[in-house]
Amino acid sequence: MDIKTVSSSLVKDSYYVTKHPSGLTIFVYPKSGYKSTYAIIGTNFGSVNTRFRVNGGDEITVPDGIAHYLEHKLFESEDGDAFARYAKTGANANAYTSFEKTCYLFSCTDHFEESLEILLDFVQSPYFTPQTVAKEQGIIGQEIKMYDDSPGWRVMFNTLVGMYQKHPVRIDIAGTVESIAEITAEKLYDCYNSFYNLHNMVLCVAGNATMEQVLKVADRMLKPCEEQTVESIFEDEPYEVGQSYIEQTFPVTIPMFHLGFKENVRSEPISSAEAAYTDILLYALASQSSPLYNKLLDERLINDSFDFERMEGPNYAAILFGGESRDPQRAASIIKEAIAQAKRDGIPREEFERAKKAIYGNIIADFNSNDNIANVIVDMYFENRELFAYVDAAANATLEDVTSRLSDILDTDNCTLSVVKGEDK
Amino acid sequence: MERFKREKIADGVHFNAIYDDRFKTSRILVSMMTDISSERCAAYSAVAGLLVHSCKAFPSFLSLSRELDRLYGATLSGSSGKRGDSQLINISAHGISDAYSIGGESVYEELAQLLCGALFEPNAADGAFSREDFLQEQRQLIDSIDAQFNDKRAYARKRFLEVMCKGDKYGVNLLGTKEQVNALTPSAVYEAYCELIRTARVEIVCLTSNDTENVKRIFTERFAGIDRAPRTTKTIVVPSADKVTEHTDRLDVVQSKLMLGFRTACAEPDEDADAVKLMCAVLGGTAHSKLFNNVREKLSLCYYCVSSYDANKGVMTVESGVENENIGKTKNAVLAELEDIKNGKVTDEEIESAKLSMTNSYLTSVDSSAGTQAWYLAQVFKGKSLTPQEQAERICRVSKEQIVEAAKRLTLDTVYVLTSDKEGE
Numbered sequence: 001m002d003i004k005t006v007s008s009s010l011v012k013d014s015y016y017v018t019k020h021p022s023g024l025t026i027f028v029y030p031k032s033g034y035k036s037t038y039a040i041i042g043t044n045f046g047s048v049n050t051r052f053r054v055n056g057g058d059e060i061t062v063p064d065g066i067a068h069y070l071e072h073k074l075f076e077s078e079d080g081d082a083f084a085r086y087a088k089t090g091a092n093a094n095a096y097t098s099f100e101k102t103c104y105l106f107s108c109t110d111h112f113e114e115s116l117e118i119l120l121d122f123v124q125s126p127y128f129t130p131q132t133v134a135k136e137q138g139i140i141g142q143e144i145k146m147y148d149d150s151p152g153w154r155v156m157f158n159t160l161v162g163m164y165q166k167h168p169v170r171i172d173i174a175g176t177v178e179s180i181a182e183i184t185a186e187k188l189y190d191c192y193n194s195f196y197n198l199h200n201m202v203l204c205v206a207g208n209a210t211m212e213q214v215l216k217v218a219d220r221m222l223k224p225c226e227e228q229t230v231e232s233i234f235e236d237e238p239y240e241v242g243q244s245y246i247e248q249t250f251p252v253t254i255p256m257f258h259l260g261f262k263e264n265v266r267s268e269p270i271s272s273a274e275a276a277y278t279d280i281l282l283y284a285l286a287s288q289s290s291p292l293y294n295k296l297l298d299e300r301l302i303n304d305s306f307d308f309e310r311m312e313g314p315n316y317a318a319i320l321f322g323g324e325s326r327d328p329q330r331a332a333s334i335i336k337e338a339i340a341q342a343k344r345d346g347i348p349r350e351e352f353e354r355a356k357k358a359i360y361g362n363i364i365a366d367f368n369s370n371d372n373i374a375n376v377i378v379d380m381y382f383e384n385r386e387l388f389a390y391v392d393a394a395a396n397a398t399l400e401d402v403t404s405r406l407s408d409i410l411d412t413d414n415c416t417l418s419v420v421k422g423e424d425k
Numbered sequence: 426m427e428r429f430k431r432e433k434i435a436d437g438v439h440f441n442a443i444y445d446d447r448f449k450t451s452r453i454l455v456s457m458m459t460d461i462s463s464e465r466c467a468a469y470s471a472v473a474g475l476l477v478h479s480c481k482a483f484p485s486f487l488s489l490s491r492e493l494d495r496l497y498g499a500t501l502s503g504s505s506g507k508r509g510d511s512q513l514i515n516i517s518a519h520g521i522s523d524a525y526s527i528g529g530e531s532v533y534e535e536l537a538q539l540l541c542g543a544l545f546e547p548n549a550a551d552g553a554f555s556r557e558d559f560l561q562e563q564r565q566l567i568d569s570i571d572a573q574f575n576d577k578r579a580y581a582r583k584r585f586l587e588v589m590c591k592g593d594k595y596g597v598n599l600l601g602t603k604e605q606v607n608a609l610t611p612s613a614v615y616e617a618y619c620e621l622i623r624t625a626r627v628e629i630v631c632l633t634s635n636d637t638e639n640v641k642r643i644f645t646e647r648f649a650g651i652d653r654a655p656r657t658t659k660t661i662v663v664p665s666a667d668k669v670t671e672h673t674d675r676l677d678v679v680q681s682k683l684m685l686g687f688r689t690a691c692a693e694p695d696e697d698a699d700a701v702k703l704m705c706a707v708l709g710g711t712a713h714s715k716l717f718n719n720v721r722e723k724l725s726l727c728y729y730c731v732s733s734y735d736a737n738k739g740v741m742t743v744e745s746g747v748e749n750e751n752i753g754k755t756k757n758a759v760l761a762e763l764e765d766i767k768n769g770k771v772t773d774e775e776i777e778s779a780k781l782s783m784t785n786s787y788l789t790s791v792d793s794s795a796g797t798q799a800w801y802l803a804q805v806f807k808g809k810s811l812t813p814q815e816q817a818e819r820i821c822r823v824s825k826e827q828i829v830e831a832a833k834r835l836t837l838d839t840v841y842v843l844t845s846d847k848e849g850e
């Protein structure tokens with residue numbers, strides 16, 4: 001088994017990566033002096049993967065929210081649930097489902113190998129029965145309703161609903177109370193057998209651990225998997241957004257908004273370097289030191305809740321700006337003007353230099369935390385990017401690299417403004 | 426490795442140096458503690474914002490943000506929070522360690538100077554903050570008050586505290602009321618700032634792998650110029666509730682929020698606080714607690730049902746999000762679990778797993794730079810210098826009898842419900 005060492009002279013760290021004979025890709029990022037260890041295993045199966053085909057076979061369609069439902073149910077095995085097993089090691093365990101992946105994780109300061117054993121065991125031991133599946137309806141139903149009361153969550157999802165006409169990224173990650181009622185043990189097994197194949201998964205361990213320790217457990221616990229191809233099926237998504245404005249009334253006293261710019265779908269995710277350039281560009285454009293942010297502040301249109309992010313997954317990518325605002329329309333129009341200006345005149349060199357330095361510092365700070373490191377490695381693995389290549393690209397970016405990104409993104413004629421506001425009095 | 430050193434540098438002012446070479450960043454925090462005053466808290470919250478949004482050397486938000494970019498995207502942040510009946514006004518700086526600057530320049534000392542400038546040389550003249558800055562801060566405070574209403578889980582928590590601790594400093598909303606914020610003036614806030622610098626107990630916590638002597642000297646010289654008259658603060662612990670207050674707020678929410686507030690008859694520095702902490706973890710502090718296993722997993726009533734203990738005030742809270750018709754059932758289920766503990770129905774496994782889990786979170790918390798800083802700040806406020814390991818050992822020494830005793834001392838004080846149900850329970 002070949003173990004590759006990846007080092008960064010900027011970060012002054014190294015990590016190790018290998019492809020285990022079972023099919024699982026394993027990353028280990030040791031942190032000297034740390035007492036705790038964070039481990040995360042992820043599969044390339046998220047809420048958008050509701051139509052798929054295995055090894056070129058028949059198309060399988062599953063209910064909305066099933067990836068998240070499966071995440072909840074995988075914790076139960078025939079001989080009890082994983083939380084009860086973790087209770088004996090002291091590890092703090094959790095899991096989450098996003099649009100494009102499902103991840104299971106824990107952090108611990110003692111009994112690392114036992115906890116890793118539990119993690120690798122339960123993700124390989126599905127146990128779904130009509131009774132255990134039925135029990136979860138009430139719990140997840142309340143989880144869905146909890147998010148329904150969160151205006152921040154609603155305003156973000158409504159942006160996706162406005163931007164996307166067909167793509168399942170417009171559907172809530174947990175599905176709806178109605179869609180999850182259709183979930184059965186059999187459908188959960190269909191998903192499990194299609195996506196929870198070790199070749200389709202990645203394990204990352206960061207902190208107080210070595211590759212030798214991880215491999216010792218992996219060798220014992222991982223059952224070799226036959227490689228298979230899973231192809232997710234997405235309806236053709238038009239380039240254009242479905243709605244340029246979407247609004248929801250909600251019991252709020254200060255309105256919230258998101259302005260989402262839909263991108264053209266590419267066959268491959270953006271590269272490590274493109275991701276770094278995009279981060280520098282967005283920082284130059286909209287961070288607290290940008291003319292845009294300060295104009296919005298001076299005009300009393302935003303407060304420190306204002307933020308921005310780029311999101312990307314299979315067949316979708318978008319950039320979102322948003323926060324609380326008394327006048328979302330006016331804020332959105334100023335953001336669009338600033339983007340149009342940047343596209344016309346470029347980014348001033350001093351703003352680029354500032355943004356580059358700040359992004360570099362922010363990246364360095366992220367390497368303080370085991371969970372940050374491991375989460376980013378897993379994210380990047382599924383997007384075909386590499387952490388240290390991203391750092392190098394950020395440190396060596398030129399103004400031309402960064403402005404070149406502008407031609408692909410932030411089309412001011414293709415965006416959705418989502419607003420959550422109180423009822424008009 | 427880490428080293429902790431505490432020194433008095435002025436009347437009521439201590440400089441706490443933590444040398445730690447594991448992190449890639451340095452953090453300097455100035456924490457000012459004063460009694461909660463419903464008349465002054467809004468002004469203090471305004472001070473926390475004003476001090477970090479501009480200063481004499483960088484008299485606009487834009488110029489200060491650009492200076493922070495120059496220091497590799499360092500951050501300068503202000504916050505206001507509670508510690509028992511005290512208000513903490515925290516001003517802090519966070520930036521990369523010198524070893525990671527690209528040109529080898531020192532970032533840390535410049536950042537310390539900037540923080541000092543922000544604290545001692547605000548953008549003010551003639552006994553008043555800059556009017557423009559003040560108006561911006563005032564507007565953002567009003568936005569923050571409105572935003573407290575937006576998120577319904579957060580709103581329920583805030584309302585619950587107002588109901589349970591009515592007439593008590595601990596129940597005061599630190600942002601103040603809109604009327605109070607509207608009544609603020611640039612000179613009134615400046616006066617509050619001067620009062621704070623003169624009378625607050627001050628703890629400076631500097632966490633770095635660089636030298637701390639110079640930074641200590643900078644702060645020592647600055648504080649030497651202040652005519653210090655520190656005041657002591659005090660927290661009143663209400664030992665028990667003499668009756669149960671039931672309060673329902675009605676709003677258009679999708680899911681009802683239930684909050685139960687208990688008096689624990691015990692707060693730090695009382696040694697018994699450790700037993701309350703462990704009892705609270707056994708009840709509902711982990712994913713293998715009684716509330717998780719029974720109210721969520723067995724009864725499927727909710728997605729979250731968690732207990733938390735504020736050891737500074739001696740209040741324990743249980744919160745959950747449920748269907749309207751399940752409010753009464755959930756409340757009874759929570760009280761039944763508590764009754765079990767009082768009757769000694771606690772297994773060794775439940776106790777052991779709660780101990781392991783708490784040990785794990787204590788030890789993990791200091792693997793982050795923010796966690797390390799917060800740990801030592803909490804210690805100095807308590808007048809202790811326990812390491813996480815020592816605190817964990819104390820928890821592990823708590824017996825089953827002490828857990829039962831801690832549960833028996835609890836009295837239910839308040840049942841708060843936020844619901845859309847017009848009929849009530």
